[in-house]
Amino acid sequence: MNKSAKIAELRHALARYGLPPDRPAVPLGEPRADAVLGGGLRRGALHEVFAQGWGGGGFALLLALRLTAAGGGPLFWVRSDYAALEYGAAAPEGIAALMPSLDAGPPVVVRVAGGADALAAAADILACPHVGCLLLEMEGNPRLLDLTASRRLALAAEESGVGLILLREGAHQDPSAAHTRWLARAAPSRADDDDWGNPRFAVELVRHRLGGLGNFLMEWDPQTGFVDPLRLRLPVGRLAPSVVSFGAPGCAPHPSDALMRMRGRRA
Amino acid sequence: MLQQRRIMALWLPRLPTDRLIRKSGAPEAPLVVSGRANNALIIHALEARAEKLGLYRGQPLANAHAMVQPLNVVPADEKADAALLENIADWCDRFTPLVSLDAPDGLYLDITGAAHLFGGDQAMLKDVLAKLSAQGFAVRGAIAGTSWAARALARHQTNALARGGSGFIVPPGGEAEAVASLPITAFDCDAKILRALSHAGLKTVGQVAARQSSELAERLGIQFVRRLLVMLGQAEEPLAPRRPLPDxxxxxxxxxxxxxxxxxxxxxxxxxxxxxxxxxxxxxxxxxxxxxxxxxxxxxxxxxxxxxxxxxxxxxxxxxxxxxxxxxxxxxxxxxxxxxxxxxxxxxxxxxxxxxSFDANENARRQVRFLIDRLSARFGEHRVLRFVPQDTHIPEAAAVAVPAQDSDFDATWPRHQRPDDPPRRPCRLLEKPEEIHHVMADTPDAPPVRFRWRQCLHHVARAEGPERIVLEWWSKDGPTRDYFRVETREGQRFWLYRDGLYRRNGLGPRWYLQGIFA
Structure with a gap:
């Protein structure tokens, strides 16, 4: 083992220090993103999605559906009355069409009056390990969603292993205890395609406690989940022209490899 | 006969004046409450002092003024009286869960099987009357096997001995005997029937009871006979409880x-x-x-x-x-x-x-149900919702949100489209479609090229449609909507519709935005 690999591994071990045991990661489907995430999105951790325009909410919903499918229980969607008015009420027919294979029944929508109620409802829901996933929607940067509150959410999710997506609409980035943080917006469909195709998103992974970051173009396929639309079209061997950047320049551990090694050692 | 019920009837003859005196103390002049009958002011209620001076209920107010000076007259407030009666009924809930209103000034308590908790009928009635008197109410009460017998005795028993503070108690089966001497006003039915009875020379309940019931039914109606039987303890009339009785x-x-x-x-x-x-x-x-x-x-x-x-x-x-x-x-x-x-x-x-259960699934489901219960208890059941599909293609009516506690847990959503198609319906619907402005379309039937929504100009890059949705044929003049799925240059996807068709007069139809795709 050469020196840099060794350092990378130590760095990874250090980053993992004090973190709870790994829960099985839920692959998104998009291979590059899964690789950066170390196999996929972890249940039992806080994932933040900052919506940038109208597509962001959809991306958060799709992540939540993905985690719900892996969880088994129903999806809980906690949102305020204001959010339903401003961003539209949940439409079950459209949600079902996004993931026809999902067998968890229609989502349970909890409508709360404000941020304090939303956090209280989230605490209740996260305490039940049989919930498929919690999609918590918060608008703006309310003072009560501070570092303590997000730490509390992350801990509650860790305890029960429930998937947790925190959708931030109309918010700027602030400190939080999130495991990953995504900036998501809609992306245009392929220019040469006249048909109404699957939704696409341009997402940026701007924060990841285990290292790798990146920009991704993702397309949602109702059957298989997220796919890389460019890889689908391009001949094999040509790389997608988006950039993959890792947290610390110079060390590029493949997180999944490092994880595997860590797990092996612990066992 | 069924199990003998025991009903306590309470009468608060001075409820309106008691309310005023409780609120602001007894005034110096005798207090009467005035009401309106046949377009004339009459005495609706009066306190004991006024009654001693010879005033009576239903007396024209002008007469009362002539008889007593000064007189303190307050207009009747029936709403406040009814609210007070409800409060008293609430208070009575502590004796029995079945309390029924006898508006405007009485209550029934079904004390069947409850009296022994308070030391028997006698002690219980004494207790209730004493507690209500202590709170400043003039109250009379009676216990009998049926509501009407108890009511008649509470209101019309003038025997001073029986009224001596502890009310009147009819032993089981003694109703007919107890009510026999009461005047016919105890029936409390309309004046026509009372007149007919007095014309026939019947002055007491006992005399009426002695007649053939078929005869009475023919002359006075079956309702009257029914009331008579209830009063005599030969039939039962169910009480209407104020709130659902607990199981x-x-x-x-x-x-x-x-x-x-x-x-x-x-x-x-x-x-x-x-x-x-x-x-x-x-x-x-x-x-x-x-x-x-x-x-x-x-x-x-x-x-x-x-x-x-x-x-x-x-x-x-x-x-x-x-x-x-x-x-x-x-x-x-x-x-x-x-x-x-x-x-x-x-x-x-x-x-x-x-x-x-050894079935892990079943346990998980139970846990989630319990979670939904807790959330519903905390935030209100109308804030924890699940969707039930409706058999309609009108988008805003296709799903109705019901309290999650009531929804079928295993419900699945009907799929209207092929599973491998891209979603044709938005995942978020605006609660009310919002009108969009400055809509430019190439041809009347074409989707918009650009539009303004919420202060923002959107350029449409691609569109799919129209998909025409018409109201069901049985609702006559519903709108015809042509829906378009549009994608803006930035990739945002919206669901628009044109409300109605273009007409000759040059006024274009309105456009609305209804949904947002993922």
């Missing part, structure tokens, strides 16, 4: 009112345990739980929580109740303390005996 209940009385949170919490726990035991013995579980806190000063606080599945585990019941108590807008105020706490299973359902 099962447990209660705790305190000689010294309790105020501390801990004492209330431990009381609730004890009650939950005994209610749980009752439910278990009956093989039932509670779908709806109620707790009533009777304050020593007469105020009653009630909470009710629903459960998605029958519960009888005391800890679960307690948690639901506590959740509700914590969520109360104005928290439980013990004031001078609670002297009675009651826990009720308002709705009980049969369940199979509690078993720990």
């Amino acid at each position: 099962l209940m447990a209660e705790q009385r305190f000689a010294d009112p309790v105020t501390s949170r801990e004492a209330i919490a431990s009381t609730l726990l004890a009650l939950a345990q005994s209610l749980g035991g009752l439910l278990e013995r009956q093989g039932q579980g509670a779908r709806m739980l109620g707790a009533a806190f009777f304050r020593a000063d007469g105020k009653v606080d009630r909470i009710a929580v629903r459960a998605g599945a029958p519960v009888r585990d005391p800890t679960i019941m307690l948690r639901l109740l506590n959740q509700k108590l914590d969520a109360l807008a104005d928290p439980l105020d013990p004031g001078f303390g609670f002297d009675l706490v009651r826990l009720e299973a308002l709705l009980a359902e049969t369940t199979s005996p509690a078993t720990v």
